Amino acid sequence: MNRAAHLILMFFFALVFYGVAFGESKEDKMYLRSTAFKHGDLIPPKYTCDGENISPPLEWGNIPANTKSFVLICDDPDAPKGTWVHWVVYNIPANVRKLEENIPARNVLPVTGAKHGLNSWAKIGYGGPCPPSGTHRYFFKIYALDAVLDLGPGATKNDVLQSMKGKVLSEAILMGRYSRKK
Numbered sequence: 001m002n003r004a005a006h007l008i009l010m011f012f013f014a015l016v017f018y019g020v021a022f023g024e025s026k027e028d029k030m031y032l033r034s035t036a037f038k039h040g041d042l043i044p045p046k047y048t049c050d051g052e053n054i055s056p057p058l059e060w061g062n063i064p065a066n067t068k069s070f071v072l073i074c075d076d077p078d079a080p081k082g083t084w085v086h087w088v089v090y091n092i093p094a095n096v097r098k099l100e101e102n103i104p105a106r107n108v109l110p111v112t113g114a115k116h117g118l119n120s121w122a123k124i125g126y127g128g129p130c131p132p133s134g135t136h137r138y139f140f141k142i143y144a145l146d147a148v149l150d151l152g153p154g155a156t157k158n159d160v161l162q163s164m165k166g167k168v169l170s171e172a173i174l175m176g177r178y179s180r181k182k
Contacts, residue, residue, distance in 0.1 A: 032060045032142045032172040036101070043138060043176035049130030050180060052102075055087065059098035060142045064169040067094045071143040071164055073157055076129065078136040079120075085157045086138065087126045088117030090164075091148050107153035115153045117160055124154060135179035144169045 036056040037043050045051040058072070070092035076084040089099070092114040105125025108115055116124045129138050145167045151159060 028062060030062045030144060030170040030172045032140060032174040034058050034174060037176045039174055041176060043129055043178045048128040048178055053128040054102040055126035057101040060172060061097060064144050066146050067144040067169055069094055069145050069148045071145060071160055074138060074140045076136050076138050085120040087119060088157050088160055089114050090117060090160050091115050117155045129178035131180060135177050138176050140174040141171060143171045
């Protein structure tokens with residue numbers, strides 16, 4: 001093997017080692033989690049129509065540089081008539097890393113100034129899981145955006161998704177499941 005080929009091979013192995021030893025891992029990706037339930041677990045009844053019907057505590061991290069705001073959407077793709085939207089929150093400030101349990105159903109959230117959108121009940125705020133039958137999956141999705149959306153309170157999920165096109169830096173998902181006790 002000539003010297004040039006040897007150097008190229010050493011450089012390649014160095015890149016592979018660097019990528020494995022120091023590169024991006026799952027822990028480097030943006031995450032969304034809750035102290036109430038883990039990804040894939042059952043959502044406690046407290047956060048559903050069978051309980052207090054309050055929003056669960058959520059926190060996120062490993063935020064990309066240049067994040068200007070966050071969007072949070074919770075929906076149920078298993079609903080009989082198509083995806084059911086349970087919660088829409090947008091223009092969450094870039095310095096916010098969590099939403100406490102029981103976020104009030106107000107157009108503009110206290111402290112953060114984030115805005116609530118409409119859920120599928122045509123109401124502002126969180127509406128908890130309430131599947132008519134079977135076990136449904138509930139996807140809490142957080143998006144880091146490089147902009148603040150030019151939307152007033154009460155926007156629909158579709159309005160928010162349209163407005164955030166081309167502005168998403170990263171996203172993370174937390175999925176919980178729920179079925180009603182008969």
